[in-house]
Amino acid sequence: MHIAVISGPNTNLYGLDPSGPYGTLTIADIEADCRRRAQALGASLDFAQSNHEGELVDLIQSCRRGGAREADGLVINAGSLSYTSIAIPDALAASGRPAIQVHVSNVFTREAFRHHSPISAVAVGCIIGLGPTGYGMAVEALIRRLTA
Template sequence: MNNVIIINGPNLNLLGVREKSIYGEQDFPAYFESLKSSYPTLELSYFQSNHEGAIVDKLHEVGFSATGVVLNAGAYTHTSLAIADAIAAVPVPVVEVHISNVYAREPFRHHSYLAKNCKGVICGFGLDGYRLAVESLIAE
C-alpha cells in the first residue's frame, strides 16, 4: 500500500483564519478529510508543527518507510538548512508545496533551501497543490 504523509510547517495550523486573501478560507483539517476521501486506497497522514526540530524529527521518522512526503515548510523553506539536510538524508521522495505563488511575493520568498533536495516544487495553486503533489508521488 502507498503511504504518503503531508507535513506542514509554521503557521499553517491557522489556515482559514490567517491572511485569507493569500491562503484562502478553508482550514486544513477539512481539506485533509476531503483529500483522504479522494484516495481511499492510499494511507494518507498529516503532521503539523511550528517547530523546526519537530519537522526534522518527523522527516527522520518517516523518511525510510513512507512512499512519499508532501512538505509545506512555510517560512522554514527560506531559512532552514536543517530541514534541507533532513530531506537529503532520507531516501523518500519529497515534494515541496506552497499554497501561494511565492515568486509573486516578497523577494526573500523566491529562494528555497529545500528545493534542490526535493523531487519537485508546486506553488501557487492554493490547497490543490497538495493533491497535485500526492498525484506525483503515487504515479511513480
C-alpha cells in the first residue's frame, strides 16, 4: 500500500514561529512522523509540499492509477487554498482515490471564511484542529480504511 501526503502553501513554514498557531514541529518533523506511522502499518509514503496551486493539482493527478506517484489514498492539507480552490477538489475527485483532509489549526475558531472548504465535499474524512499530529492520524486512518 502506498499513501501520498500533500501539503500546500506556507506549510513549509511550520515550526519557524513557535508562538503562532502551528506549534514547533517543522514540515520535516511531520513527514518523519507520517513515514514512521505508515511503515508501522506496512505502507510506504510519498510526501510533497508546494506553495503553488497548479503544482498541487499536478501532484494529485500523478496519484491516479498508472501515474508517476500512484497512490492508494491521499492525505491533503491544502493550506489557504482549502478555502479558495476549485481545481484541487476537482483533481481529488478525478483521482479516484480516497482522501483525508487535514487542518492543523481549528479553522472554526478562526475567521469565518475558513469555515467552509470545497475539499471537504470530496474527502472521505477531515481531521481539524489537532495540530501537526493530525497528519499522522490521517495517514493511520486512511491505511486502516483501505485495509478494512
